[in-house]
Amino acid sequence: MCGVTPYDSGHMGHAFTFLMFDVLVRFFEAGGTRVKYVQNVTDVDDPLFERARRDGVDWRELADRETKVHVRDMTVLGWRPPDKMPRVSDEIPRIVSAATRLQTSGHAYKTDALYFDTSTYPEFGRLSHRSRRSMLRKLREEELLGTVGPGAKHDALDFTLWRGSRPDEPAWPSKFGAGRPGWHIECSVMAMRYLGPQIDIHGGGRDLVFSHHESERAQSESLTGKSPFSQAWVHTGMVRYQGRKMSKSLGNLVKVSQALQRAPAAALRLYLVSHRYRSDWNFEWAGLTRAARFIERMRKLLADEARAKRPKRAPGRALMAEFNAALADDLDTPRAVRALRAAVRQKDVAAVQAMREVLLGTAALS
Template sequence: MYVCGVTPYDSGHMGHAFTFAIFDVLVRFLEANGTRVKYVQNITDVDDPLFERARRDDIDWRELADRETKVHVRDMTVLGWRPPDVMPRVSEEIPRIVTAAAKLKASRHAYQADALYFDTHSYRGFGRLSHRSRRSMIRKLREEELLGTVGPDAKRDPLDFALWRTSRPNEPAWPSKFGDGKPGWHIECSVMAMRYLGPQIDIHGGGRDLIFSHHESERAQSESLTGKAPFARAWVHTGMVRFNGRKMSKSLGNLVKVSQALQRAPAAAVRLYLVSHRYQRDWDFEWTGLARAARLVERMRKFLADDARLKTPKRAPRRALMSEFNAALADDLDTPRAVRALRAALRQKDAAAVRAMNEVLLGSASLT
């Protein structure tokens, strides 16, 4: 499983935490049922927004990336994740990215203009992952200011995207046969996913805002590189978290940081609140919702503490409770239904079931 990780330039907010908590439930559910999972989550430490932030704050981009990567790992550790097996950083994968770009050029999937571009006409089915028309793809690129220019010295088609570009002044540049420069965003993930997981992967995840253009482009260039399809057998995308009615984002300044939530509630409550939402839907973060989750966690903590103190004889979890819990998660990871099963286990005072469900839903997040 490959999940697109953070661009480390602003410490983790609830939108990030939602995505990674959901994929953590998925890993834990698969592993609890005997499937071995190799989990790769990258750190996008070579990215324009990161460089811009470093310039604005007059700080070395590597220092900024290191600091914010630590914040991300710390937040997710507190929220009880099973750490990814590999967390590759783009900055350490550059020679492989250059090799992949050269291979795409040699096989005529890429051409050189003012940058090295992927030729989207060389790949059949560009747009099929996101189910977007050509017009809608162009509109999205324009909205995200990723459209660039089309022309004799630039890209041939508005949908083509850069594999390798010249760096701007004050940006890092790496040597390559296409000139000193930096990789495009999409090729980074193709290369890291294939290095650690092979040419075809089972699950590729990320936030829904990545479907186009990131994953659409990643899929096209990966399949063009290997000649194997599908690149990913399942694409899993998480919804957006809103706050005060709008998508949480740095540009709108309406972020709720994980650290802020942890000041008001135990880690297990923050995590329970996150996973009480269906992964593919957008939802609104509300402090009252977090408080409700905290009350459930407190009931659970008391019940488990009493159970440990009274030394009740150990029993296997009730089968009906566990099978409802597993059926919920097997049904396209229906975590809200799994949380209802957890409530039922608590009502029926089945400590073993509560513990087993906690392990999957809340991981190692602390109840206090």
């Protein structure tokens, strides 16, 4: 999945996305499916360089620091760590070779930069269900339209595979000139290196559907000639705060570290996974407080049971069936949380433990 661009990690939007994928991975593994989980770290990207420039720090330092924040937060929140977290800066030779192959096979052309030629991929727009007009509108909104014309892009939808770097950005040698990769090709190359030409599930936040995943799909399938690049695409909703999308530009980020000052990690995790992965929702402190009360009840139940030293019993079948059916139904975590609440009410400790492992991972109860 697409992981962080490490320049401003650690807010609720990130935590929500990564915990949803954590529940998904844990649910598969609890059912006996072996999962190989790769999470990309985009440490070569415009927003990271802009932030480094603004703060007058080295981009590598900033990326290292923010990647550590991300891993620290997710460790506290009890994730099952990805099997691999590749960084773009370690993968440049492979990216250059993929870009070269795209050019040789006629899917890319070089003018002022190396561009992917979207006219060679008729399905462009199919993943995001967008018309050409709608794609152009989105690119304009994000200021990614660029220049079209002789010596530049042939078409406004074409996107950069390789470009020259600004003086304060890193540059790597390549046959297209010294420079750096475009964002989309980075993720395609890392996904294919560690998971192969076709993968089962590819995910990220919903803001990545277009243009990032649309472009990833186009260039990956053009590279390998294999379709689909990913069997399923899973996108998480946006977290709002005080009615507005949580974002750096609005300055309304709620950080994981802030929330952990008010509630145990398991409570924050429970509160986040009480929302449907694909929905947008509003972060409210009262919701976190309610989750903390429930976690305390659960902690007491488990502590009492540990003291009682009763022989272990199998979890209630009806409870577990409901829990598993909920998650099998397009990862309906709110319904799975209701099953966990029922298990606590019924004092079915074995069921509580099994459900806790999937929903709350190793997050601490107090």
